[in-house]
Amino acid sequence: MNILFQKTHQRAFGTFPLRHDACMAAIAVALDVGYRAFDTAQMYGNEAEVGEGLARSEVPRQDLFLTTKVHPDNYGEALFLTSVEQSLKDLRLDYVDALLLHWPPLDGDIASPLRQLQRAQDKGLARHIGLSNFTASMMRDARNILDGPIVTNQVEFHPLLNQDILLGAANETGIPLSSFTSVARGEVFKYPQFAEIGQAYGKSAGQVVLRWILQKGVSVNTMSTKPENIRANFDIMDFTLSSIDMARIDALTHTNKRIIGSDLVPWAPDWD
Incomplete structure (x- = not known):
């Protein structure tokens, strides 16, 4: 099974847009809670803070992803x-455990950066390589271009956006999805269904959302600076949503509210 889907790594702590002391403080809390997978990017401008935050920890390197x-x-x-x-x-x-291409190139030529990604892995700079924000057709092309495993395609994934096409491509290509913007930057909390469902499980609306994502076969990235939220986001492995509740949440995907688009990021693709 892909390491991103193993129990200890399918919940990652995302670090955007954290910087400086706030970033390191949040990482310290996340480590204490039990997080062992952490996500950053060159674009975030916080790799040094993430590095320092992890270096301050006594958690062995081999236990981190x-x-x-x-x-x-x-x-x-x-x-x-x-x-x-x-x-x-x-x-x-x-080395990093996973090195991803953050966005598709503007010229649409994914072959060249994919070959560079493979070079980085071949040189031992990354244990695994993957994608982020690639469309279904790009996932298929990447699968044909690269010989080895592609560890993930990290995409916007939450209950207010229908990502059935990407889920289908994940099944077809064997490239698992992982989520960012997992609670749609708070938009999910405008829908009372999540809190109502949570009452039956003794869980919060946010925990219901994250559990839904996991049960869709997608690993979760979450970020918070509040210790109680960091802990709650991690504490989602001790309950399972019923098929009825999953279907009730599935119905909300037709809202099709995309948070991150070309209005915010120039590299955002035309989604298929």
């Missing part, structure tokens, strides 16, 4: 490996 993502501006052959080496220096690591 660290993901970072290459900025599209660094996809060129002259910049790619140099940027990854700088990321490792900032993170105080010899």
Whole structure:
């Protein structure tokens, strides 16, 4: 089974948009709660803080799963490996566990950055490689371009957005999905169904949302600076949503509210 779907790593602590002391403080709480998977990116500008936060911990390196993502501006052959080496220096690591392409390139040529990603893995800079924000058709193309496993496609995934096409591509290609913007930047809390469902399980609305994502076969990235929320986001393995409750939440995906689009990120693709 893919490591991102193992029990200890399918819940990752995301670090965007944390910076400086707030970032390191949140990482300390997350480690204490039990998080062992952490997610950052060159684009976030906080790899040094993430590195310091993890270095302060007594958790052994082999127990951690660290993901970072290459900025599209660094996809060129002259910049790619140099940027990854700088990321490792900032993170105080010899390798990352997963190295992803953060967004598809603007020119649509995914083959070139995928080959650079493979080079980084071949040089031992990353144990696993993967994608982020790739469409279903791009997932199929990536599967044909790369010989080895693709560890994930990290995408916006929450109950207010229908991602059936990407889920289908994940099943077809064997590239599992992982989520970001898992509670739609708070938009899910405008829907009373989540709190109502949570009452039956003794769980919060947010925990119901995250459990729904896991039961869709998608690993979860969450971020908070509040210790009680960090703990709650982690504490989602001791209940299972019924098929009726899953279907009730599934119905909300037709809201089709996308949080991160081309209005915010110029590299955002035209989704299929």
